[in-house]
Amino acid sequence: MTATPPRLQRKPIRDALIVAGLLLGGSVLISALSPRYLSHDLAQRLFGIMVGTFVVVNANAVPKALTPLANMRGDPAAEQSMRRFVGWCMTLGGAGYVLSWIFAPIEIADTLAPVILFAAVLLVLTRIARCRLRPVRA
Amino acid sequence: MSNVFKAIADPTRRKVLQLLQQRPMTAGDLADHFDVSKPTMSAHFAVLMNAGLIDAEKQGRTITYRLRMSVLEEALLGFAQTFGISMTAEPSDPTPTSTSDNS
Numbered sequence: 001m002t003a004t005p006p007r008l009q010r011k012p013i014r015d016a017l018i019v020a021g022l023l024l025g026g027s028v029l030i031s032a033l034s035p036r037y038l039s040h041d042l043a044q045r046l047f048g049i050m051v052g053t054f055v056v057v058n059a060n061a062v063p064k065a066l067t068p069l070a071n072m073r074g075d076p077a078a079e080q081s082m083r084r085f086v087g088w089c090m091t092l093g094g095a096g097y098v099l100s101w102i103f104a105p106i107e108i109a110d111t112l113a114p115v116i117l118f119a120a121v122l123l124v125l126t127r128i129a130r131c132r133l134r135p136v137r138a
Numbered sequence: 139m140s141n142v143f144k145a146i147a148d149p150t151r152r153k154v155l156q157l158l159q160q161r162p163m164t165a166g167d168l169a170d171h172f173d174v175s176k177p178t179m180s181a182h183f184a185v186l187m188n189a190g191l192i193d194a195e196k197q198g199r200t201i202t203y204r205l206r207m208s209v210l211e212e213a214l215l216g217f218a219q220t221f222g223i224s225m226t227a228e229p230s231d232p233t234p235t236s237t238s239d240n241s
Contacts, residue, residue, distance in 0.1 A: 060209045069162070069195050069202060077161035080205060084159075084212070091209040 019054065026050050041106045048101030048113055055094030055117065062087035082131060086124050093120025142211055145189035146218045150174065151182050155215055158192060158205040165201045 027047065034043035063083045069076060096116035100109045145151055154168060169179045183203065186192045193206040207215065 062209075063212070064190075064206050064208050066193055066204060066206060069197060069204075076204070080162065084205075087209045088212075 023050065023054060044106065045101045045109070048109065049098050052094050052098035052101060052113070052117075055097065056091055059087055059090030059094055062090065078131065082127065085127055089120045089123050093117045096120075141185075141189040142191065142214065145185050145191055146211075146215050148182070148185075151186055152215060152219055154182060154186060154203075155191060155205065155207070156219070158203060159212075162202050162204040165203065168203060 027050075030038065030043050030046050030050075034040060038046070063080075063086075065083070067079065072079060093116055097113045100113035100116060104112050146155070150172060153171070157163060157168060157171060165179070165183065168183075169176055172179060174182075183192070183194070187194060191205070191207050191211060193204045195202050195204065
């Protein structure tokens with residue numbers, strides 16, 4: 001209803017930089033500890049868990065990020081439905097990715113985790129493509 | 139998080155969230171689904187807004203409510219709906235803070 005102050009407009013950028021820093025820092029830390037303090041397998045699992053958690057946290061927040069109705073070009077109901085679908089797909093995909101790296105044997109997790117995440121991304125892309133191909137009703 | 143539990147503990151507010159899962163709705167459209175006074179509905183909306191589960195946007199003289207739930211919050215709502223769990227011991231009827239009409 002009122003214009004967003006510049007400080008709040010910059011918040012998403014600041015948050016994204018913090019998350020990027022955490023991901024890079026975590027990767028560097030895991031690399032530094034491996035193989036002396038962490039086995040190669042454990043380092044691989046930790047990295048997978050870190051990436052999967054990042055996906056889950058971000059996907060969880062997707063339905064909360066609303067576009068102002070005044071700026072919306074399409075149907076608000078369809079937009080909301082799409083956001084919820086993307087949020088659920090990617091959260092479940094990310095959770096599957098994390099769980100694979102935690103519980104599956106390393107040689108299976110190596111294949112299974114990316115397959116689960118890729119399947120979630122594929123579902124999202126299919127839904128987006130279907131939306132774009134659907135004729136707009138007058 | 140306790141605000142979220144408080145918000146979804148009430149069946150009327152759960153029904154509001156359920157309706158908003160279908161599409162954004164105006165305060166009047168939502169109120170038509172319930173046999174309660176408009177101040178009571180406004181109080182329910184205020185609780186949901188306070189918990190960050192819905193968003194209100196004013197367009198002219200109408201207020202449009204939209205769902206603003208994360209995946210985890212929706213999962214909690216689904217859990218509460220499935221098992222009919224009342225997560226707080228508080229009475230379900232909120233006390234209206236104002237008698238203003240939102241529609």
